Amino acid sequence: MKKSILIIGTVVLSILNSHATSLTSNLNTTTVSVNITNENLVKIYDWKVETNKGVYSGTSHSVENAKRMIALSSSGEIVRASKIESYFVLKVEAKNNSKRNYFWEVETATGSAKGYSSTEAYAHKMMQLVASGDVIVSRKIISQPQQ
Structure with missing residues (x-):
């Protein structure tokens, strides 16, 4: 009985979330100008792990955190493949x-x-x-x- 309630609740809340709209529109036209220099760049790590139950992916600020997220998301599952890629982004975008x-x-x-x-x-x-x-x-x- 509880399982059915959980499933129905999840479906209803997901539908409500997907159809939610905001009456106020944000017309923020402020432009942020950032010089692309070494001081304004940060290294980000995209991680992806494929297991016997699915594929999980995400973004981390360090290799250690990416490895930890791979271990957490694949715990109790058989890992088929995992990958960590690094790239540079602006600090402003990484914090957004x-x-x-x-x-x-x-x-x-x-x-x-x-x-x-x-x-x-x-x-x-x-x-x-x-x-x-x-x-x-x-x-x-x-x-x-x-x-």
């Missing part, structure tokens, strides 16, 4: 979280749910809503740039 998607997954004692959100705070809120009243066994939040 408004253009990211957040994949979240929560597993409780009675079931599991997963979905996407536009902010990390919303991902945490969704996990709390879905798992309310149940013991959380594991949870994941993986961010990636919007494409």
Whole structure:
């Protein structure tokens, strides 16, 4: 019974999130000018891991963090392939979280749910809503740039 409620709740909240609109439009036309110099660049690491249950990917600020995210996202699964690529981006863009998607997954004692959100705070809120009243066994939040 709880599993059905969790699944139905996840579907309803996902549909509501995908159809949500904002009545106010942000007409911010401010242009930020940044010189492309070594001081304004930061190295970012994209990671991807393919397991027997799926493919997970994300972005990290260090190789160690990328390796840790690969280990976390593939725990309990058979790793088929993994890859870490580095590239340079402007510090301003690396700190801008408004253009990211957040994949979240929560597993409780009675079931599991997963979905996407536009902010990390919303991902945490969704996990709390879905798992309310149940013991959380594991949870994941993986961010990636919007494409």
